[in-house]
Amino acid sequence: MTTRVAVMGSGNWGTAFSMILADAGCTVTMWARRPEVADAVNAGCNEAYLPELRLPPAVRATVDAAEALQGADIVVLAVPSQTLRDNLVRWGGSIPGGAPVVSLLKGVELGTTMRMSQVIAQAAGVEAERIVVVSGPNLAHEIALRQPAGGVVACRDMATAELVAAACATPWFRPYTDTDVIGAEVCGATKNVVALASGMAEGLGFGDNTKATIITRGLAETTRLGLALGADPQTFMGLAGVGDLIATCMSPLSRNHSFGVRLGRGLTVAEATAELRTTTEGVKSCESIFTLAQQHDVDMPICEQVVAVIRDGHPAREVGPRLMSRDLKAEKR
Ligand SMILES: NC(=O)c1ccc[n+]([C@@H]2O[C@H](COP(=O)([O-])OP(=O)(O)OC[C@H]3O[C@@H](n4cnc5c(N)ncnc54)[C@H](O)[C@@H]3O)[C@@H](O)[C@H]2O)c1
């Protein structure tokens, strides 16, 4: 029997992931906020987000969330992290009981410092055994071209992870199952902050040694936070960890990296936001991640400096000297 999937959000990743699901044999109903986006999807191309992608006929869209969710075997969430709670409350009663609820989101909620799986559990009453996280090096514009990539499908219940992995496995998208939801979420959210720092370095004119140092030390602080929250150390060496850090910190397609480049060139946050006009999760999540780290007494110096630039308006050129002048320490600590 064909698996019916509701994809809630029809932006870059919701659209590309819908194409993965359709290629894997599912029928997909996307929920779009704007009628013109739903119309474009139904005409075969989501021009506003992924103009390069001709959508398979198995992907349809509606602006009616209840209609998208009705009878869904799997629900996929693809909205910006800071809007998830409001959206879930709005859709609340319509999420089918028993269906796996998949988070594609890479952020931490401001104010509560909750990971997205925690927001889903609290705001929509979904049990942990059916909350699934998909993460990894998955730049939507490369996925849209069906370039080979892997990802992690994590759920506390391995059978549910396997079910979702089967629903999104194609000859060019290879999902690996795991049970470490915390690790996948910490990696996904924190790599955006590290990518902002890596972008700043590039915008300041620094080269690959600098970026490699930021990526590696970014991985160290991501791992420290994840372990403090109960994650599996191996997750950080996998696709959701190292894999996504490399893709996001190095690629001009990454919005977080591109935002950081603009800050490095001297633009303010408002100017960079106005230039890019897209979802840049690290800009909000840097603050919630840093607060989370403080709550758990975890040292995250790169994240701290990104907060200083983004929240407090310090110039990006001050970040390097501040990081480099800290007391010397052992690497593996
Ligand atoms: N784009 C990627 O390459 C990619 C890859 C992996 C993960 N992600 C993650 O997926 C999530 C969604 O990212 P995206 O790239 O699809 O974002 P996007 O901005 O392209 O799309 C967001 C979608 O959410 C909808 N939405 C619902 N409520 C909204 C609100 N209140 N404000 C703004 N938009 C609202 C928008 O209409 C749109 O359909 C993020 O957490 C992101 O980190 C993105």
Ligand SMILES: O=P(O)(O)OC[C@H](O)CO
């Ligand atoms: O464009 P970004 O920076 O949101 O990154 C997109 C994906 O998360 C990369 O895996």
